[in-house]
Amino acid sequence: MSDASDYELSMLVRALVMESNRFLDIFSASHSLHPTDMTALNLIMTARFPMTPGALAKALNMSASATTSVLDRLERAGHVVRDRSPEDRRRVELRVLSAATAVASAFFQPLAVEFSSAWSSLSAADREVVARFLAATTSATTRVLDAVSDPASAHEE
Template sequence: MVDNSILVRLLRQLTIETDRFAEIFGEKQRMHRTDLNALALIMDARWTGEPMSPGRLAEALHMSPSATTAVLDRLEASGHVHRTRSAHDRRKVELHVNDSALELGRAFFVPLNEALTRAWDEFADRDKEVIARFLGASIDATKAVRAGLTG
């Protein structure tokens, strides 16, 4: 049986390693960490079916609207994102990642994705289901505690 303290330590180590990996990408692209986080949130919004808005981004980043605008201005100036008016409500602005930013990210992150895929190939599908539940529960628990700290 694996002790919970070992799981916490392993998650912490994984977080440090993935943070460092992302920092290297940011250094190579001359991007602030906040810009990287914003870009990731905008990219991930594509999977939810609901485009990211500047307001939702500000909330997710825990930043003021003006600070979020500065992040978006940098990302737009560097060619990573663009803003469009919603087709459903012209008053709303939607944020989208440019294909060039996706290609840049793929070039850097594909080797990590391939290495992780090879590492995970040794796990059976049922093990991966447990791992996915574990990670989802860990994310939910972290969000709940964080909400208590900021709320």
């Protein structure tokens, strides 16, 4: 591949996002999950710390009442529970149930296998470049999302 322009890289990232979204749509539909529910479930599953309903509402850019509706649906479907924090009983934490994790793992395993196959010819140095590229691209996306979701903060510098 010749040197890729910013536009070409942007189009490749866009194509990856579109294909990933199609994959998620299939998973969501096969498990009767609304796309917002799927997004919420993914946020809860991938959070570095126990997610709270308030943090989820902020991440989804939704009101507390709309987030409660999402959590109610996820709870009824057997995907998520709301537990009291062992450190602070006033704090509610969201936890994905192991059955939901197992279903997701089974569905996404073929994609993980295909990724591994696609990446098998990459050297360690190539993988490091790809990892830096993906991290930088994700950070750039997050910065723009933050500015779009909170336009006042974009003018505070």
